[in-house]
Amino acid sequence: MNSGVAQSPIVSISQVTKDYTLGKVVVPALRGVDLQVHPGEFISIAGPSGSGKTTLLNLIGCVDTATAGVVRVAGQDTKQLSERQLTNLRLHTIGFIFQSFNLVSVLSVFQNVEFPLLLQRKLDKVQRRERVMQLLEQVGLAHHAKHRPNELSGGQRQRVAVARALVTRPQLVLADEPTANLDSVTGQNIIDLMKELNQKEGTTFIFSTHDAKVMNHANAVVRLADGKILDRLTPAEATRAMAAGAEAH
Amino acid sequence: MFQLFLIAFRNLGTHRRRTLLLGGAIAGVTTLLVILMGLSTGMKESMLRSATTLATGHVNVAGFYKVTAGQAAPVVTGYPKIIEQIRQDVPELDYVVQRGRGWAKLVSDTAAMQVGVGGIDVQNEPGFRRVVMVKEGSLDALSRPGTLLIFEKQAKKLGVKVGDTLTIVAPTMRGTSNTVDVTVGAIAANVGMMSDFNVFLHAATLRSLYQLRDDTTGAILVYLKDLSQVPHVQARLRQSLEKAGHILMDNDPRAFWFKFEVVNREGWTGQKLDITNWEDEISFISWTLTALNSLTGVLIFVLLVIIGVGIMNTLWIAIRERTREIGTLRAIGMQRRRVLLMFLFEAMTLGALGTLAGATVGLGVCLGVNAANVTMPDVVAVFIMSDKLNLAVNAGSVIGAMVFITGCTTLISLIPSFLAARLKPVTAMHHIG
Incomplete structure (x- = not known):
């Protein structure tokens, strides 16, 4: 589903660095990252732990700011936006899956x-009711609408999170290791669900993972290591590259 | 907004033990406040009812007559004309009475005591009959010359009962003492401090004791239908009496016997009128009310500080526990203001529920105490102006107490709520713990 490639990118990252200061030590999390994501893409960000996947998603999701460089989301330079504007951008443009x-444990699935x-x-x-029920049906949880999250399994909770991320019909959905806390079958179902919604609604998905099976579903895999983008590959190429890397190691 | 309330309400329900402990503390303070307010209002009511009937009117026209510069007598000459003028000038008037004033020694066969003597025309005293509860004898006996009403405490001290004879010894301005023998016509139930130093004598007998003319009295007591009109009536009477040619003393908000020294030092002679209100005349005992109110204030303040620390601590814990939730909500688009509101609602809901429970218990205690008709020890009765404990509660002050305490709990929670709202989404989302 790369029909939107010709359109202007929904995410444009240019020479972005992000440093964390831990006491007197400055730890670089991203070092000069460039990335463009176009509407409708289903992109996986892959890399080992500590490679900067979450930091990159945080910057794209406007929940954190870059130390240097430009992050544009839906055409807006996030550095130029106030806290209030950033919150509005998140509310109207971005969906999050954690x-x-x-x-929220005290609210029902529907709420x-x-x-x-x-x-x-x-x-x-x-x-609102119509929209929520429609999404709950799509994720297969319409009959669990009145349940509280603690009455659901991990996979069901993640499906609720997917529904919450999509309910505002955002242009972009960010998912940070959405399958990490799920068993492989449930994880597979969640990715299938995300893919289905990507294809049906045209929503752009960017998700991080270090699971080769999961990244196989993506249109493109962006590989990160030590805070730098190594390459942007197809899933097959990425799998081969990762296998070769593992062998060499 | 409803969703924020729902989150606040359900979070309180989720942490039941914490909510019960803190809510219980808030309820306790509210209960205490309601009871103390009931006591204060009850005292004020008793004080107002007793004092304004036994010792003062709502507004008083009294004064001093001086034969020579250094000899002042607390009398008003030509009082019938003044009463007539009051009736014309005060449409707010309920009724007006005149009372003689004296200070004398009451002597029985076994004891003696100094008392203030009120000269009373009992047939024209409707309020007096409502307040004074006669235990022995009859109020009507006071309509006979040479008859005296005393209170239980005094009867016990003097060792007398109805029908016994007492001698009243009163010093006069000429330096001699006049005496008169009187019969105890009635013994009334004590009314706090007022019954320690007041007795009531037939008006004409008091006049003859001091050898005063028939148109002379101690004070004219003006009773109004609406107490809130006191300042207006007092000001109006000052103007109209001055206009009618009477000389008025400067306003001095104290009881009349505190003024002797000042008046005796002044060089004038003849009659001067003094217009006071009920608060001026009982200012010497209203300190008990001020003391109780101050004590209530200090107590409530201390308890609120303790509760404030509890609420702050609880909110810190709640915020710490829910930091990831705050981060998530901020990430999905909740503005800082709403995060602030969410925690404020939680404190406000806790405060509202706690105060509601506390006010209900407080009201129950007040109603129970009143129904039990609790008799207070003498030492307490002196201060609360009644031998029965009366906790008077009114809806306005109970609601006021609830709003005040809920407001305080909400205000106290502003700091932790504000800090929660200031959390950066990324920091909050990755919080561990």
């Missing part, structure tokens, strides 16, 4: 999914 689901719509204040009660 490794550990991050649902968790509805929450971003309440923050947006665009839809009335009936429209």
Whole structure:
């Protein structure tokens, strides 16, 4: 689903660095990263732990700011935006899926999914209900709408998180290791669900993983190591490169 | 907004033990505040009812007459004309009475005591009958000359009962003492401090004791239908009496007997009128109310500080536990203001529920105490102006207490809530613990 490649990128990252200061030590997490993601892409960011995957997603998701360089999301330079504008950009443009689901434990499944719509204040009660139920049906949890997150399995919780990420119909969904806390079958189902929504809705997905099976579903795999982008490959190429790397090691 | 309330409410429910402990503390303070307010209001009511009937009117027209510069008598000459003028000038008037004033020694066969003597025309005293509860004898007996009303405590001290004779010895301005023998016509129930130093004598007998003319009295007591009109009526009477040619003393908000020294030092002679209100006349005992209110204030302040620390601590823990949740909510697009509101709602909900429970318990205690008709020891009765404990509660002050404490708990939670709202989403999301 690369029909949008000719369009202007939804994410454009240019010469981005990100340093963390731990006491007197400055730890570089990203070192001069360049990346462009176009609407409708289903991109995997792969790399070993500590390679900078989460930092890169944080910068794209506007929850953190770069030390240097330019991060553009939906055409907007995130460095130029105020805290309030960044929050609005996240609310209206980006959906998040977290490794550990991050649902609000005291709200029901329905209320968790509805929450971003309440923050947006665009839809009335009936429209919200319709939208939420439609998504819950898509993720197969319509009959669990009244349950609390602690009454669901890991896979079900992640599906709720997927529904919450998509309920505002964002242009971009970021998923940080969405299958890391799930067994392989459930993880596979979640990736299938994301892929299905990508194809049906045209939503851009960027997800991080270090699981070769998961990255096989992507249109492209961006490989990161030591805070630098090594290359941008097809899943098959990425798998071969990773296998070769493992052998050489 | 509803969702924020829901999150706050359910979070309180999730951490039940913490909520119960803190909510219980808030409820306890509210209960205490409601009871103390009930005591204060009850005292004020008793004080107002007793004092304004036994010792003062709502507004008083009294004064001093001086034969020579250094000899002041607390009398008003030509009082019938003044009463007539009051009736014309004060449409807010309920009723007006005149009372003689004296200071004398009461002597029985076995004991003696100094008392203030009120000369009373009991047939024209509707309020007096409502407040004074006669234990022995009859109030109507006071309509006979030479008859005296005393209180239980005094009867016990003097060792007398109804029908016994007492001698009243009163010093006069000429330096001699006049005496009169009187019969105890009625013994009334004690009314706190007021019954320690007041007795009531037939008005004409008091006049004859001091050898005063018939148109002379100690004070004119003006009772109004609405107590809030006191300042207006007091100001109006000052103007109208001055206009009518009476000479008025400067306003001095103290009881009349505190003014002797000042008046005796002044060089004038003749009659001067003094217009005071009920608060001026009982200012010497209203300190008990001020003391109670101050004590209440200090106690509530200390308890609120303790609760404040508890609430802050609880919110710190809640924020620490929910840091990842805050990060998630900020990440999915919740503005800082809403995070702030979410935690404020939590403190406010806890405060509202705690104060509601506390106010209910407090009201129950007040109603229970009133129903039990608790008799207080003498030492307490002196200060609360009644031998029965009366906890008067009104809806306005209970709601006020609830709003105040809820407001305090919400305000206290502002700091941790503000800091929660300031958390960077990325920091919050990756918080461990």
